[in-house]
Amino acid sequence: MSTIEIDVLVVGAGPTGLALAHELRRHGLRCRVIDQGEGPSIWSKAQAIHARTLELLERAGIAEDLLRDGKRIRQVNIYGAAGRRVAHMEIEGLDTAYPYIYSLAQRDTEIVLARCLERAGGVVERQLRLARFSQDEHGVDATLVHADGREEAVRAAWLVGCDGAHSTVRHALELPFEGSSYEVRIIQADVRVDLPIPAEDDEAVVFFGEGALVGLLPLPGKHRYRMLVPRPPGDETDATLENFQRIFTAVGPPGAVVDDPAWMIAFRLHCRMVGRYRVGRVFLAGDAAHIHSPAGGQGMNMGIQDAFNLAWKLALCHHGRARPELLDSYHAERHPVAAATLAGTDAATSGLAFNLGLRSHTALELRNRLVGFATSLGFLRRKLSRAASMLDVHYPGSPIVAQDRPSLLGAHVFGQRSDEAPFVRDWFHFGHGPAPGDRAPDVFDPEIEDSPRLFAAFDPLRHTLLLFDGASASEAGYRGLVALAERLEARFPGLVAVRIVVPHDERPAPLAAWPGEVLQDADGRIHERYGARSECLYLIRPDGYVAYRCQPADPDKLVAYLERIFV
Template sequence: MSNTQTAVPVLIVGAGPTGLMLASELKRHGVVCRVVEKMPVPSDKSKALALHARTLEILENCGVVNKFLEVGNPAYGASLYHAGKRIVHLSIAELESPYPFALMVPQEVTEKILYDQFISAGGTVERGVELLKLTQNNESVEVVLKTADGKEESVTAQWLVGCDGAHSTVRKALNLHFEGSAFEEQFGLADVDVESEIPDDEISTFFHEDGVLVFFPFGKKRFRIIADLASDKVQGTAPTIEEMQTFAEQRGPKGIKLSNPRWLAWFKIHARSVSQYRVGRVFLGGDSAHIHSPIGGQGMNTGLQDVYNLAWKLALVCRGAADPKLLDSYNDERHPVGQELLKGTTLATKVATLRNPIALQVRNRVMSFLSQQDVFINRMRKVGTMLAVNYRNSAIVGEYREAAEITLKQSDDTERPNLPAWIEFARGPLPGDRAPDAVLLDQDLNPVQVYEAIRGISHNLLLFDGKPTEEGYRNLETLAWSIGEQFGGLINCHLILSCEKIPTGLRFPGKVFLDPDMAVHQTYAANSECQYLIRPDGYIGFRSQPAKLAPLENHLVKIFSKLKVQI
């Protein structure tokens, strides 16, 4: 046994979807990282399936979404059935997203795509490597690894991220309790071919007095089936295809036939989480920080979004462009998301697995009634697709708005909002919200999605003119030039004009887009001059009405370590 000493900026423990996502993102941001994984080979099990709309938007920004679209099966909604009748239908085809569906992709395929992305960027994954020891101080994290050939290696990392799953070695080394409990029921899982009229393009759930039966469509009549069962009735290490056939006949549609099983398993559902996602220089992401019911298919999505939130912040710190205190916002923003998800999925699972006949009737009637209410349905669409996730309570988001009474005073300032514009802005996307997508026109009048315009690793400042005035153009030009001088490539400036052609004499230091029908202005409630700062993760970091430099600079010092940064 020998001991070698190496150093690395970021050490990632775990090479599942969460670890590979973080590794790819750090690579994209220009940060050197090392990835180690205890398992000698990747898993060949389908495990997590659904990629929701918000995750697909993120994968688009990462430049890899098309790989998933090529192999995935879209589900455009969900239906709930009882006693042979559909009692609820939820369509997400109307979702305000480029991806109005849940994409069914087996987890081993997701891992392969993310792995290939990381490798193509020059990364490597070291398999068969186990974390033995972890200590840290104010300057670094010291770990001891056991390599695949049995040797011990001492590693010094500036930062360490545990993405090593529900049985996380990193979490245990930090002495963090995985608080929570397990559900009493056991659940049977089968990946099988299905002969039935069950649709291939939505998730189908069948309620029955004996339990619930859920079908997730892989496409081409292949499904993931999940059924619950009292724990004392479970036999063997995995259900047989005959047992799953019995569940399907008892609870599902008539005439159903299952065949060609590729994976059969019993599993228990746990609802657990840690009290904090950061301890000093060590972070937790994905299942190492939280596990919950698979209902809704949001577990893997949450892990991917955890590290997407962390990556840009960690990159700024590693590049010297941000103070390490920025990293506090990772826990502040993501821990509440994980807690809400845990509560919501626990409640949904308890409701779905009700067996009391009276409770079943009440549940079905309430759900049928709520499914007819537009407000409820719209909320469920956003929650289920994770578009509702926001960071409105974060300390690193903010806004500037003048007092309402100022809008009523006479002024020569053409960029000051009137009262209707002030009220409309209050109803627009808020700091901490996901930036909405919309269609712009470039200078050649070609359509460009907002998401395409802001794609990359930088912050993006969207400057809206509200209404075309020379004074407004000069103000926005001056603001953009100042931001460019202070922050260089860290912030890209975009001017969005409510006119049909570029004004002559415009000297804007960034991209200029046209919005002649005001569609994008309306999406961002920009009826008068305003600005939106979009973070690298696609969330609104700051907004103001009108667009003023001083309030923006006051916000930016919360993010960046100093002005006059050039990277």
Template sequence: MTDCLIVGAGPVGLTMAAELARYGVGVRLIDRAPHATETSKALVVWSRTLELMDRMGCSQAFLEAGLRAPGASIRSGGRTLGHPRFDTIASAYNFALMIPQRDTEGLLAAHARAFGVEVERQVELIGFTEACDGVEARLRHANGYEETVQAPWLLGCDGAHSAVRHGLGLAFTGSAQGDDWLLADVRLDGPGAPPPDEIATYLHRDGPFVIFPIPNGRARVVATVGKTEAGHARPDPTLAEVQALVDRRAGGDIRVSDPVWLTNFRINERKVSEYRRGRVFLAGDAAHIHSPAGGQGMNTGMQDAVNLAWKLAMVIRGMAGEGLLDSYSPERSAVGDLVLRNAGRLTDLATLSNPAAQFARNLALRFLLGLHAVRDRIATDEMDKTHCAFRGSFLVARTTSWRSAEPRLQAPPGRLIRALPV
């Protein structure tokens, strides 16, 4: 029996499907793409997400596949302004786990498969209608065959161009940032290359330049490359253009080679005002997109999924009333607002163009990053979100502590699963 139809089999949809299936809920997971992501895309899994994966039962596979980055550096004009560290995060996973999204999806798909969930590919949601007791969804298969599916709940995990969000008619409010950005997955060599486990940010007068480590000796380079005229598409960068940018912004002692992905992108910052309409829910990029600064996008979406999964499971299995689901949208929307705001501020700070403002920023960073308390706060608040709470949620108001609100769900074949609110 299909209790939940999940649209979109990226990290968010796979997390949703695996968690619901773990609680004994019948799911169907569809995706219109013919295959899983083949590029690196989202790169970092943060501490709170790893804690949730630990509860899900798949953290070890991620730890074995990923690269642990214990800290970062911020540099400008040949000087190091500071070294934020992640080992002060109050978690057993006090590091950034660098792992390409293609590997994340592969590991989550294998985890979901262990609970009997398979992704149905080249199956597209073409429309749906809602009734008082469920949703009627129309699906189209690769061969043109169309089917109608009845399910009590519809979950939109289908990304920034979400068919579920469009079907609900929800506004995706926000804007696109003006600059184009370059992205290059390459190998780096030379005396100027940062340590292979460090996230390195270079604040240059022409714009920021960031190096993210990737497992197996690779790295991602991300940098602003100016504005493109309206209606004109910037061509993908060449390796020579990447090398010239690295020389200009990082000092000329780093060699780039062996590219596997060269592209441009533009930052969009958009969000819906509500994550739920009746029996239809949104999670991940279907509900919120923002600057990649801080690496919070995929993590926030996966945490959306975990939050919704345990609540839906309790309602479907008759352990709670549907009123429990009213907490999902306000809780996760508040987190989305926070991430959107913080990521935007980090991007604005990094892309200052006025020389006087750049000088003041660098001076302030050099001073502040010399203070242990500030470095710790940056690691926890801006990057990891381990201290994120829902003080405004009616769930918190109705309980004396989170622990008294913990649901306990019996998952097949009789294992006791403890699900903490997220």
């Protein structure tokens, strides 16, 4: 049995594994992605793709393919007894090119991701399972078993388990999957629903009833919906068309018809996660590392975001361009995100169980009024929209993010600017910009179709450095930024893409001979969003998060930070 050497073995070809394999190939790693199934499962319980995930997929060149067939959900209507609408909420307040929840069955998402992987030169190897593996300080030895029983030995530098809730990789690592199971069950189906009430194409609909709740999420196709029906503790209702129709007749509008199921399934809810995302040269991602209630529809999104967090770090370390400690930040960043998400979905599921227990007319009416009042509050709608979008996922405690800025006492109070130190108002303005570990915000004019976007200037494979000389830009200031850029390229060649942002609609004379990219910000939107009233810099990671920022732009401090990350 010969041994094949590769860079990364990805186990599992769900959305997480496919996204990871695609990213690894983009970063120049040789990887194999294997899956013991024959193809994408029709039991595609995941459906929602959120704004932050779409932004990451856009960086990978995948978003355009995904956005061809799904539905954009922009509003939710909630109905009570007798078809009376008790609440309406629109998704709002999102600073993104994707201000909606994108609805596409997981099976279709996997098909698109697999097609993009093939376009990048990769392939999913189906009906191929991981039997066992061992690791040493230099790599991982894995034994794969083909459908005909033939064994194959693989030597990989790294192994990533993206193989779901029953992960073979996690079991082999003997990592506890700590948590619990809920008594609430879900019966779910992709069906045709004929509603006797108006329902827009971009509208999710929820129906409240006595001891029951039905959610309808639009899917591609006329009158096609994902129907979710939570069942109270002790209820063992099967997922049959008759049961879906019976329950919907009880809580939905009179005359509604449910038929033509593509698939139906019943499942219990679990809330579990591992304590470690990395053991030596082996990593866990997606459902192999964390599973939780589908409340909020964030499970698949978390897995894809795991993949984007890990891929660039693995590539830099494997190529010897970054320090090995960089890989420890994968657990340090993603584990707290999973813990917070599990806590949130746990609370939501507990609230769901409470609602299913309501029986009296008075309690039901009070619940409906409270929901209607809460969703009428603008700040709460924006908060819920923001949470659902996952735009606020951030890594404030990460060991690989940092900032340098003077104390407030070191800021100028009055007088003319004699150096690059900020004035007090500049200091506070910078404080309102994106902090280390935050998502680097996109900047564009939402009123203009095809408005230029800041994201288009971010390098999809390298760190991007944004250099600002501030509103009071000067020739000396620009010469200093050019010197900083040249020093960076000499010290860390090919690792950082530099962009100088200017508050003009033309290239300033001091930058005429500089070969780098200049971003023209004549309307000041970028400067405003990044708190750049005075000289400062932002270093953006390949996954679109702020790695480091500094006010003013100090070359020595920037280099000192980069030497913590890069070799």
